[in-house]
Amino acid sequence: MLVKVETYGCSLNQADSEVIAGILAEAGHEIVDEKPDLIVVNTCTVKTPTERKIKKRLRRLAGEHALVLVAGCLPAAQKEVVEEFPKFSFIGVNSLDAREAVKEIEDGKRYVNISADQCKLGAPRIIRNNTVGIIPISQGCLGSCTYCITRIARGRLKSYSIECVVGETKKLLDLGCRELWLTSQDNGCWGHDFGKKLPQLIDEVCAVEGDFMLRVGMMNPQHALNMIDGLCKSFQNPKVYKFMHIPVQSGSNKILQDMNRGYTAEEFEKLASIIYKRLDATISTDVILGYPTETEEDFQETVGLIERVRPDVLNISRFWPRPNTIAEKEEGFVSRITKDRSRIMNQVHRKIRLENNRKWIGWRGEVLVSERGKEDSWVGRNIRYKPVIINSSENILGGRMNVEVVGATQYDLRAKIV
DSSP, rough: EEEEEEOSHHHHHHHHHHHHHHHHHHHTTTESSSSOEEEEEEEEOHHHHHHHHHHHHHHHHHHHHOOOOEEEEEHHHHHTTTSTTTEEEEEOOGGGGGHHHHHHHHHTTEEEEEOOOOOOOSOOOOSSSEEEEEOOOOSSSEEEETTTTTHHHHHHEEEEHHHHHHHHHHHHHHOOOEEEEESSSGGTTTTTTTOHHHHHHHHHHHHHSSOOOEEEEOOOHHHHTHHHHHHHHHSTHHHHHEEEEEBBBOOOOHHHHHHHHOHHHHHHHHHHHHHHHHHHOEEEEEEHHHHHHHHOOHHHHHHHHHHHHOOOEEEEEEEEEEEETTGGGGGGOHHHHHHHHHHHHHHHHHHHHHHHTTTTTTTTEEEEEEESTTTTEEEEEOOOOEEEEOOOOOTTTTTTEEEEEEOSSSSOOOEEEO
């Protein structure tokens, strides 16, 4: 059977889709981009606009394509979607169910099994970008954020062993990957369920022989702060990008408490200060704007925090009430307010990131080329994981290039090979 896999959402979903493709290919199916017999739609449910986009796609497929398997967080968190699309088959976040599901579909049956997630390290995979390997290190989290629907889909924390993660590291390196991502709902709580901490895992992965760079994914602030000494030591390894994704979500302690985030704005700023002073690292953070109890004063506190911390990367999300969450029941949500505050925050950060990027002009150093750009351009990453655009008519994907930054935009650095 010819199978196409469509993916929405985060890097963990991308890894799950690679497993789905690998399992089905091993079972004798052919993975294609055009004219499939079956379409697998691996879904995301974290934001309302994404859910609307996915459901629009599913409605279109319902009218034109008979064989569809829906996977991922949408059916896992909102099981009513199974009845909304009665012609489709469904699995949840356990992509290992894909083999059995497709077998049933081939036999003309509808398959519905929304089972709990399982460790997929070691399963067959088809890597979409042969340079970048994504390694899930756990499933679920320890949080109880009032707005989050993902925890309903993914459940409570279950960390994967060091041995399994190291084994996956070696497998991806054997496949030719040069950049590895450690990913999960919250890397910061990895190992809490069996008495270990993230720096131990980072050290073990870096000890694997090979020429590669490691990107450590999102960590919630309270976990990162509690192990900051170990993190700083592990991040000194030359294989680790000096890049930390630490989502603050709000600069208002009242809103952080309403969100049940488990830290204060002052603790986040303390963490950011340590990261800058001890690692000179890039900080990426997230904010959610327009939470139902957020006042104008709360919003201005978030603006002030971003202006003080000046992160290179800011992921701005408008609040959307998600089904079956505590925040869904909160009064005060106004869509227009979230839109206005998002626009203002974008203006604030646009100035910050352009100023930050211009400081790199004249820098010389090495980048690892991990993506194809437009036409004859390539995207590399320097030690601080800054995106660096290089022009070359040669295929330099996966190569280490010495460059000089000659220009900057608000999104990236522009460089020439030296």
